[in-house]
Amino acid sequence: MTLNAKKALVAALSVVFLGSLLIVAWIEGGKQRFAPEPESLLSEESRGCYRCHLEKTPAIVGQWIGSRHGALGIGCFECHRAEEKDVDGWKHGGRWIATIVTPDDCKRCHAAIADEFSKSAHSRAADVAGSMDAVLAERLQGRASAQVGCERCHGMKVEFRRDEAGKIVKDSEGKPLFAEGVWPNTGMGRINPDGSRGACTACHSRHRFDIAMARRPEACGKCHTGPDHPQEEIYTESKHGVAFTNALSQGLMHLEKREWVVGRDYSAAPTCATCHMSATPDLPMTHDPSSRLSWTCRPAVSVHPEDWEINRDNMKSVCMNCHSPAWVDGHFAQYDAAVDLWNRRFGEPGLKIMEALAGAGLITPKPFDDPIEWTWYFLWHREGRQARMGSAMMGPNYAQWEGFAEVAAHFFDRFVPQARELAKARPEASGALEQVLASPEYDGFRAAGDEDRSRAEAFYRGRYRQGIR
Amino acid sequence: MIAKRFLAERLPLRTGALREGLNEPIPGHLKRWWFALGGTPLYLFLVQVVTGILLTFYYVPAPDRAYDSVRRITEEVSFGWWIRSLHRWSSHLMIASVILHVLRVFFTATYRKPREFTWMVGAAVLGTTFFFGFTGYSLVYEQLSYWGATVAGNLTAAAPLVGPFLARMLRGGETISDNTLTRFFVLHIGILPTVLFLLVGAHLLLVRLHGVSRLESPAEEDRRTFPFFPDHVLTECVVFLTLTVLLNTLACAFPAGLSERADPLNPPPHIKPEWYFYFTFRWLKLTGLKTAVATLGAAGAVFLLWPFVDAGLRRRRPGSEASLLLGALGFLGVVALTVWEALA
Numbered sequence: 001m002t003l004n005a006k007k008a009l010v011a012a013l014s015v016v017f018l019g020s021l022l023i024v025a026w027i028e029g030g031k032q033r034f035a036p037e038p039e040s041l042l043s044e045e046s047r048g049c050y051r052c053h054l055e056k057t058p059a060i061v062g063q064w065i066g067s068r069h070g071a072l073g074i075g076c077f078e079c080h081r082a083e084e085k086d087v088d089g090w091k092h093g094g095r096w097i098a099t100i101v102t103p104d105d106c107k108r109c110h111a112a113i114a115d116e117f118s119k120s121a122h123s124r125a126a127d128v129a130g131s132m133d134a135v136l137a138e139r140l141q142g143r144a145s146a147q148v149g150c151e152r153c154h155g156m157k158v159e160f161r162r163d164e165a166g167k168i169v170k171d172s173e174g175k176p177l178f179a180e181g182v183w184p185n186t187g188m189g190r191i192n193p194d195g196s197r198g199a200c201t202a203c204h205s206r207h208r209f210d211i212a213m214a215r216r217p218e219a220c221g222k223c224h225t226g227p228d229h230p231q232e233e234i235y236t237e238s239k240h241g242v243a244f245t246n247a248l249s250q251g252l253m254h255l256e257k258r259e260w261v262v263g264r265d266y267s268a269a270p271t272c273a274t275c276h277m278s279a280t281p282d283l284p285m286t287h288d289p290s291s292r293l294s295w296t297c298r299p300a301v302s303v304h305p306e307d308w309e310i311n312r313d314n315m316k317s318v319c320m321n322c323h324s325p326a327w328v329d330g331h332f333a334q335y336d337a338a339v340d341l342w343n344r345r346f347g348e349p350g351l352k353i354m355e356a357l358a359g360a361g362l363i364t365p366k367p368f369d370d371p372i373e374w375t376w377y378f379l380w381h382r383e384g385r386q387a388r389m390g391s392a393m394m395g396p397n398y399a400q401w402e403g404f405a406e407v408a409a410h411f412f413d414r415f416v417p418q419a420r421e422l423a424k425a426r427p428e429a430s431g432a433l434e435q436v437l438a439s440p441e442y443d444g445f446r447a448a449g450d451e452d453r454s455r456a457e458a459f460y461r462g463r464y465r466q467g468i469r
Numbered sequence: 470m471i472a473k474r475f476l477a478e479r480l481p482l483r484t485g486a487l488r489e490g491l492n493e494p495i496p497g498h499l500k501r502w503w504f505a506l507g508g509t510p511l512y513l514f515l516v517q518v519v520t521g522i523l524l525t526f527y528y529v530p531a532p533d534r535a536y537d538s539v540r541r542i543t544e545e546v547s548f549g550w551w552i553r554s555l556h557r558w559s560s561h562l563m564i565a566s567v568i569l570h571v572l573r574v575f576f577t578a579t580y581r582k583p584r585e586f587t588w589m590v591g592a593a594v595l596g597t598t599f600f601f602g603f604t605g606y607s608l609v610y611e612q613l614s615y616w617g618a619t620v621a622g623n624l625t626a627a628a629p630l631v632g633p634f635l636a637r638m639l640r641g642g643e644t645i646s647d648n649t650l651t652r653f654f655v656l657h658i659g660i661l662p663t664v665l666f667l668l669v670g671a672h673l674l675l676v677r678l679h680g681v682s683r684l685e686s687p688a689e690e691d692r693r694t695f696p697f698f699p700d701h702v703l704t705e706c707v708v709f710l711t712l713t714v715l716l717n718t719l720a721c722a723f724p725a726g727l728s729e730r731a732d733p734l735n736p737p738p739h740i741k742p743e744w745y746f747y748f749t750f751r752w753l754k755l756t757g758l759k760t761a762v763a764t765l766g767a768a769g770a771v772f773l774l775w776p777f778v779d780a781g782l783r784r785r786r787p788g789s790e791a792s793l794l795l796g797a798l799g800f801l802g803v804v805a806l807t808v809w810e811a812l813a
Contacts, residue, residue, distance in 0.1 A: 006703040013710035020717035024551050027721055031550075251533040252732055267735040 038065050038073075046075025048093050064207040079105055087160065087168065088193045090175045099175070100158060102192040106200050113287045120288035123197045125154040125189025132377060133228070135367045147181045153223035155187025155199060188223065212255035217244065220272040227382045229298075230402070234395035235272060243269035259285070263321045275318050282317050292318065294332075295339055297388035300380040301347040302339045331394070338391035338399065342384060346411050349436045350376055353419050356436075360429035362422045372418040379415055383407045412445065508705045510570065510598070511669060512712060513563035520556040521658060528608065530654035532647055535610035536730045543727055554720035560602055562712065564745050567598050575775075575796050585776035587675040592773045594668045597661060599745060604657040606743055610650065615731035616740050618645055618653070624753070627762040645733065747810035748803045768799070 039050055053076070054061045064070045069079075082089030082098035089096050098105075103123075107114035117123055128134055128150060137146035147156070159179040161169040168176045188202040202223075203214045213219055221232030235241045247253050247268030257265040261279045276289040286292075294312035295302050305311065312332065319328040354376055357363045363370040368377070383406040390398025416437065423430040460468050527546055529538040542549040571591065574580055580588035603621060607614045622645065626636035641648025729737070742750050753761040771778055779792040 003700060003703065006700075006707060010703060010706045010710060013707060013714065016714050017710055017717070020714050020721075023721055024548075024717060028548050028551065249533055250733070251536065251730060252734065254730065254732075263735075267732065 038070055041073025042075040043073075043077060045077035045081070045095055048095075049076035049080075052093065060207050067208045067210070069207075069209060074109075078108075081105075086194065088158070088176055090170065090173070092173065092175070098193075100192060101201070101206075102190075102194050102196045103198045103200055104192070104194050104196040116287040117198055117200075118196075119290075121290045122188045122202075122288075125187060126151075126156060126191050126197065127189065128154045129156075132367065132381070136377075140368060144181065151185065151187050153187050153202075155190030155197075155202075156182060156185055157191040158182055158185055158193055160193075211258075211260075215255045215260065215271055215273040215278070217241065217271045224272075228385055229389070230386060230398060231272070231389060231393065234390050234393045234398045237397055238394045240270050240394070244271055262318070267322070270322070275315065280318050280321055283314060295335075295388070295392070297339065297385055297392065300351050300384070301343050302388060335391050338404075339388055342388055342404075342407070345441050346384060346407055347380060349439065349441070350379060350411070350415065352436050353415075353433055356429050356432035357419060357422055360423075360426040360432075362426060362429055370422075372415065372422060375410065375415045375418055379407060379410050383410060509566040509708060509712065510563050510594075512705075512709045513559045513566060514665065514669070516559040516713075516716065517556060517563065518662065520552050520559070521662075523552045524556060525658055528654075530608065530650050532610065532650055532731075535608065535650060536727075539609050540727055543725065550724050551720055554724040555716055556605075557725040558716050558719040558723075560605055561744075562716065564598055564602055567595050568745075571595055572800065575800075576793070578779075578793075580776045580779075582776070582780065584675070584679055587672060587679065588776050589773055590668055590672045590675060592775075594665065594672060596769070597665050597668060601657065601661050601665070602743060602745060604653045604661065607653045608650070608657060609727070610731045611727060612729045612731055612737045613740060613742070615645065615733060616736055617742050617746075618649060620742070620750075620753075623758065624749075624762055627758045628766065629763075632762070741810065744807065744811065748806035751806040751810040751813070 039047055042050055050061065064076075069075075077095060077097065079101045080097045080099070082096045084096055086096070086098055088098045088100055090098070103114045103117060133150065134146070137150050141149075159182050161177040161179050163169055170176050186199045186201050188199060189197055190199040190202075191197055192199075203219050204210070205213060217232060217235055223229075224231035225233060236245075244253070247266075250268070252266060252268040253271075254260070254266045255271075259265065259279055260273075261281060262270065262274055263281055276292055277286055279285040290305065290311070292311055292315040294304060294308040294315065296305055316328050316332065319331070323331075354363070354372075357372070358365075363373060368374060383403060386398045387403025387407055390396070390400070390403045419433055420430070423433045457467055457469075460466060524542060527538055527542045527549065529535060539553070542553050544550070574588065574591065580591075603617070607618045618640075622636050622640050625639055626632050628635065637643065639649075639652065640646065641652050741747065749761070749765060752765065755761075756764065775796075782792050782795075783789070
């Protein structure tokens with residue numbers, strides 16, 4: 001090739017090179033050009049909301065833009081739309097909308113999930129209004145405390161302010177006004193004006209509806225915490241929680257994945273969602289966490305729910321993604337034994353003793369006016385639950401020191417002496433009490449004696465060079 | 470004139486020497502395109518340096534952030550996809566061109582006395598380039614990155630005597646850990662570029678000291694020489710421009726993607742290294758860890774010292790084509806293992 005031909009070739013290739021740079025620029029420009037403006041994807045109705053609320057509530061709009069709904073163009077109106085006949089509906093910006101988005105609204109797109117949720121204990125969370133907890137909150141603490149405490153998790157009935165004629169009071173824009181104290185109300189079992197129960201935003205915080213956030217243990221921990229249901233604390237102290245903290249710091253949880261199947265999308269640690277809700281290679285995702293529970297540890301005496309064998313198999317199937325059958329069977333055998341122990345030694349006898357005292361008229365029908373009622377309530381409702389839930393979720397401290405140790409101490413040292421003192425007044429009550437306590441279940445306690453004391457003395461003297469008395 | 474004198478006083482360059490250097494007579498056979506393969510990897514390396522520097526503006530060498538930073542580069546940063554794709558494709562082309570250059574030198578036997586050191590430095594360039602590629606894809610922190618590094622760590626540890634020490638040095642501990650990514654990063658952006666610059670410098674210096682090699686029995690038109698500038702420079706310009714257009718085309722048509730994030734507890738069922746390690750991976754699967762390390766180590770040593778091995782063979786059997794045959798067999802073996810692994 002001649003020198004001139006080479007020069008011509010270099011010139012031609014330079015032009016091609018510049019042309020290829022234009023293609024690069026076109027692709028880059030296209031990335032920006034085709035990145036859809038949120039507004040362009042919206043329906044006509046939602047576009048109006050978007051424009052105005054971008055000014056008035058930019059943070060809400062910002063959350064929504066970053067959400068999957070935002071990416072798909074599912075706008076304000078698609079979720080907030082209402083009919084003129086709806087109790088909570090009002091005309092805003094020329095359209096009928098409702099402030100509250102209920103599971104029935106979400107159901108328009110998420111039908112299967114809404115149906116699952118409606119079967120779950122979560123959807124019945126507001127039923128707590130009939131419990132001793134509600135008596136404590138409403139009668140002893142006061143209404144306002146129930147609203148900011150219990151109902152923030154359990155939800156309450158959404159009611160509107162009404163005039164003397166019973167008509168809903170509206171503001172100058174025609175928006176119905178909530179009855180005093182019922183809003184905010186994003187508790188799991190909210191009873192909605194359309195009759196549906198629940199608030200999807202309890203876990204899927206609006207307006208981002210971040211699936212990764214809902215899968216984090218902290219999402220459940222907003223409510224499943226504290227002395228009467230310390231699931232988050234138990235999880236955190238368990239090996240599962242330790243592994244999660246570690247895996248999260250290493251970026252191994254992939255919480256943002258669409259399906260999030262254990263063993264396929266992640267494997268480093270489970271969160272609450274993994275065991276109770278999320279998909280496995282063998283189980284579909286469920287919004288009814290009860291479908292994997294084989295005991296309920298909430299009442300004084302634990303019982304199996306309906307279909308508990310199926311639920312047990314479901315949960316075992318989840319466990320076996322990471323554990324061997326021997327491990328899983330062994331865990332459930334230990335858990336069953338711990339729950340049985342609670343029922344036999346503390347739950348059932350305690351209930352019998354309280355019924356005997358009540359039957360003999362030694363405690364009044366009025367709740368929480370006898371000291372023994374407090375002792376019994378805290379025994380099963382706090383310590384007893386901690387013992388059982390700690391056993392369920394492999395939290396040794398909650399099973400032992402926050403659980404069974406407190407239970408045993410308060411049962412034998414507080415509850416039984418208080419019951420004996422009350423029963424003195426009625427021989428039949430005293431007889432019933434002693435009959436309960438004569439059970440072989442307490443043989444171990446009765447048998448504790450000098451030998452145990454001597455052994456303990458020897459232990460402390462040997463290890464710490466001091467006695468224990 | 471004043472400006473020229475001002476500069477000449479302050480930069481006393483010997484323009485005569487520069488002209489002499491640029492007018493180095495080039496043997497006629499270098500007019501053939503495939504003899505321009507030596508400059509190709511150098512050009513691609515420069516592309517890698519420029520794009521690599523731009524990538525370090527956004528890359529974060531921490532296990533919990535590396536993958537996301539690469540994703541950000543690919544999806545969010547302006548022209549990030551392009552820079553990353555150029556970097557990736559130029560790495561593939563660089564490795565391919567170094568291999569082709571080695572093959573050309575081997576089969577034209579231009580490594581023979583007195584150019585043994587030139588070959589050895591070139592062999593070191595090839596090894597460094599492989600190591601460059603390996604540390605590069607490890608930085609992405611996708612599944613291939615993590616498990617590739619695991620396999621490489623195990624291979625290194627299986628080497629006799631110094632293996633465990635080298636593996637510990639490479640990984641920053643007994644296993645892949647936070648230290649590993651930092652070490653790979655430092656290797657990839659600091660140590661290896663320096664080593665490669667020094668090796669390429671030494672390689673070019675040796676080429677200039679010995680002069681470009683002559684073919685053993687050149688054709689008549691190859692006996693003539695031509696000037697380095699502008700003739701050969703223009704040839705290289707054509708090669709560089711063609712490569713640039715090719716790189717742009719590859720970057721636009723097949724931009725660098727991103728597979729699964731590294732998961733140390735979840736080895737993927739089917740994993741393969743980059744294509745240039747296929748032959749070692751297949752050999753590893755065929756022979757087992759210890760044998761593979763021993764045989765690959767021995768083959769590497771023979772490759773490095775090939776000019777002396779070749780000289781020994783020719784001394785024993787003058788006129789024989791045994792060296793050529795052995796090289797051809799070795800090359801075919803590597804190709805066969807590579808194809809086998811690719812199809813597996």
